[in-house]
Ligand SMILES: *[C@@H]1O[C@H](CO)[C@@H](O)[C@H](O)[C@H]1NC(C)=O
Ligand SMILES: *[C@@H]1O[C@H](CO)[C@@H](O)[C@H](O)[C@H]1NC(C)=O
């Protein structure tokens with residue numbers, strides 16, 4: 203298409219988005235069910251839609267989790283190519299596991315919206331972009347990532363839900379991590395509300411033994427305060443369920459139905475489609491989309507449209523031929539046939555579904571370890587304020603920063619321990635519900651500083667600015683500084699093989715440093731509505747009313763960082779041309 207025609211087409215699509223010509227109906231929660239605006243019950247009849255990224259074959263990678271991803275909503279041609287096949291399947295929802303907020307999603311989102319296909323978008327990314335089940339935290343870097351994705355997707359009318367995690371908890375001994383997932387749901391929900399978004403907040407769980415899956419599901423949708431408030435509750439519980447294998451019968455689901463019979467929020471199968479007794483007949487869809495299961499579940503997503511290798515074997519319904527065309531398989535045809543035969547009941551009515559109850563939380567026990575005291579809202583401004591005052595700062599000698607942060611942190615904590623200190627301030631314990639004041643700060647994050655600042659200025663049409671990257675590794679710099687202070691600022695103790703530098707602008711005495719640090723972190727356990735982008739230097743992510751907001755006046759944080767740090771990891775010049783409202787980026 204010629205540029206002018208293309209621009210006109212994009213503008214027309216944008217206009218359609220705004221005037222609501224092709225708008226899909228909003229889906230909302232009533233009681234424990236989903237309804238479209240016209241009052242009809244909504245069932246997720248979907249398919250997982252993401253090409254698999256790279257997979258490291260490694261004994262530690264038990265679930266063959268990918269180390270990279272391909273954003274399926276950033277390739278308009280591929281979405282157009284796949285639409286007829288998704289329509290043949292008769293799906294109304296696709297689930298996407300990772301997206302890149304710096305890419306443009308207008309074409310795919312408008313293609314799918316026009317076909318009444320909703321999206322469920324997982325906010326996490328592979329590797330360091332998700333709550334780490336072996337060392338969980340809910341920190342500024344993740345909140346920032348989630349916010350940037352939400353900012354990019356709120357303008358679309360067909361985002362049904364955002365998942366704050368997928369299979370973070372996989373065993374009873376890891377259930378404490380649910381506290382971080384619940385905090386992520388709380389902050390994501392507050393952020394969506396502040397943007398007037400009605401998208402739902404979900405979590406997708408691996409299936410498991412009822413002794414911990416039940417309390418996990420109940421915990422994520424409970425109110426720790428006992429006041430029937432949904433502020434920390436997910437809206438939508440997804441279960442990745444593969445219990446129905448081959449030509450099973452409805453009894454395959456009997457236990458699961460009993461477990462979820464009294465659940466308070468909508469629940470669905472965020473993945474289904476067992477591959478261990480091939481071929482897949484997809485006859486489970488008949489059970490899932492009819493009574494009695496429709497009283498308990500709101501549908502499900504078949505796994506997976508694209509080929510996907512797993513520890514159990516090969517999934518997938520189509521392949522992309524060498525000429526770029528879609529080739530369907532028998533698996534595709536069988537699902538198409540089964541999905542085509544569904545007629546779920548349109549009951550109960552929305553009015554009889556009532557409002558959602560948020561019961562009190564399950565008791566902690568040996569198979570469910572999460573405390574009802576949740577971690578705080580990550581406070582980017584407080585962390586940046588703290589980092590700028592630290593006496594010994596992480597200044598990496600390699601561009602390959604992420605690989606050295608972990609080992610250096612271990613080393614610094616070990617040394618600090620030998621000097622009589624501890625790393626408690628940077629750690630959290632979600633079983634005891636104790637979270638160190640620095641526990642929600644960045645482990646390691648490269649910030650694009652100026653773009654964050656300029657992003658706020660919606661009135662500018664064309665911006666030309668230098669990209670300035672700065673490295674924030676508050677936790678590591680904090681521990682290095684503790685060690686340095688514990689050794690009376692002996693210069694040899696701020697070195698770490700050349701990866702640390704004494705901050706000459708730090709307060710001159712230990713007590714002055716402590717007092718500045720305390721004022722940066724004046725209310726480390728506050729919860730508040732996060733603001734976007736995570737407010738480098740503006741101080742605008744300070745807590746607000748009600749929950750005892752923090753009290754940082756960080757208007758100087760950016761200049762402090764500029765003044766102090768040698769840790770520039772990149773410098774370049776770029777240009778962004780953006781139209782009003784940031785809907786379209788044409789370069
Ligand atoms: C997102 O896309 C940009 C532009 O292609 C790329 O530079 C960046 O690495 C991507 N981010 C992730 C997390 O993959
Ligand atoms: C849970 O137990 C498994 C072994 O059964 C172990 O590999 C894993 O590290 C434990 N996880 C946690 C968080 O303790």
Ligand SMILES: *[C@@H]1O[C@H](CO)[C@@H](O)[C@H](O)[C@H]1NC(C)=O
Nearest residue numbers: 412413417564567568569570
């Ligand atoms: C822990 O509590 C759950 C209910 O919340 C229960 O299903 C489970 O059996 C309990 N575990 C133990 C070891 O008692």
Ligand SMILES: *[C@@H]1O[C@H](CO)[C@@H](O)[C@H](O)[C@H]1NC(C)=O
Nearest residue numbers: 600601602603604605606607
């Ligand atoms: C970064 O470090 C990892 C692990 O040490 C290594 O596999 C990778 O090749 C390194 N990348 C660069 C660009 O040096």
Ligand SMILES: *[C@@H]1O[C@H](CO)[C@@H](O)[C@H](O)[C@H]1NC(C)=O
Nearest residue numbers: 629630631632633634635636
């Ligand atoms: C976390 O707290 C629990 C309960 O107080 C305790 O049993 C556990 O040892 C603590 N974990 C760590 C790593 O300190």
Ligand SMILES: *[C@@H]1O[C@H](CO)[C@@H](O)[C@H](O)[C@H]1NC(C)=O
Nearest residue numbers: 330331343344347604647648
């Ligand atoms: C993940 O690590 C990369 C490389 O160090 C970094 O640029 C990025 O900001 C990190 N992402 C998150 C969410 O921490």
